Amino acid sequence: MPTLPRRSVLYLPASNARALEKARELEADALIIDLEDAVAPEAKPRAREMATEAIRAGYPGKEVALRVNAADTPWGDADLEAAYRCGPDAIVLPKVETAQEVREVALGIPLWAMIETPRGVLAAHEIAAAPGVAALVMGTSDLVRDLRARPVPGRENLLYALSRVVTCARAHGLEALDGVHLDLEDAEGFERACVQGRDLGFGGKTLIHPRQIETANRVFGVSPEEVAWARRVLEAYRAARAEGKGVAVLDGRLIENLHAAEAERLLELDRVIRERGT
Missing domain, CATH: 1.10.287 (Helix Hairpins)
Structure with a gap:
């Protein structure tokens, strides 16, 4: 079976119609249409409709995942129902901390479990072993906050978590995707983070802006x-x-x-x- 490249995985706010349309022209390997953090509470119902329409319309040549809200939120159940109807390539589950959370989602669609908390890092092995999980995705921004750590250029304070998640993912034959780099003006720092993630074993980088695609594709590609x-x-x-x-x-x-x-x-x-x- 061909190796599926996930060098660049771009988050798209589901409420942003222009971003959803423009993404069809971008060279990202994969897209995560986001119903969670990127969408304000009052905009979530309409964003869900927009995400469903976009996924049904298709993104030729790209893998498309839908990040839903957590099951214990007012929007979680409706998000999963929408995912079942529109059939994305994967469902991204936020802030997964136990394997049971994954087992409760049985839609027959591959699941990408986000590891964003200390509990999630510690449970990464069990989460990776849960049926249906196809990838572990680092949520480094939330993790830094929950650790009461500080954002540092070399991410030394995250090396344990990053390495553990990669190890658990690879132990179960899963993909591992590195977390986002928030400073869009720090192109050199972004490239260093990509190189670090690649060298740790991640297959690609999650992104917050199209300008990051070229670097991620190059670093996580094959020279x-x-x-x-x-x-x-x-x-x-x-x-x-x-x-x-x-x-x-x-x-x-x-x-x-x-x-x-x-x-x-x-x-x-x-x-x-x-x-x-x-």
Whole structure:
């Protein structure tokens, strides 16, 4: 099955008709149409209708998720009913803290569980193991607040949480998406955060503005240098196997089956990205 790129995952306020329409032209891999934090309480019923209409109209070439309000809010049940009717590619559940919260949502649509609180971080393993969960999504802004931490450039205060969530997601074969970067004027800091997230193991970055898409796509994509290296790795490994050897040596580095598997993953990801034209 082809690797599904989720390098750039853009939040869209469901109440913003212009943003919903313009997103069809953007090069984000995925969209999260947001009924929760981005929509004022009095606007939520109309936003739900707008989200439903937008999802039904479709976003060709993009994965589309719907972030609903929590079940214990006045809007949660209606949001889930709307999701069932319009059929997004995924439902994003906010502030998940227990696996039971996930089990109570049984719509047959993949679920992306947001890990935004200390309890959620600690329960990430159980949440990732719950039926229907396809991804764990970091909610770093809420987490910083709940930790009574401070936003710091290198996110050192979040490294435990970030690493734990990635580990739990990958242990269950799930995608892991990094949290947003709120300072739109800090392009260098945003790129550093993308590099950090990629190096920690995240598959992509959630975004708050279209101007962040290009950087996320580049950092979480596959560079020409990586493509060239992956091809050389496979060539060396296959040659070694043909000679009855279990390992190869390339430029002084030991190449085993795990390196060959990663090379194949990168080349498949590169192929899918090139086919998408982004």
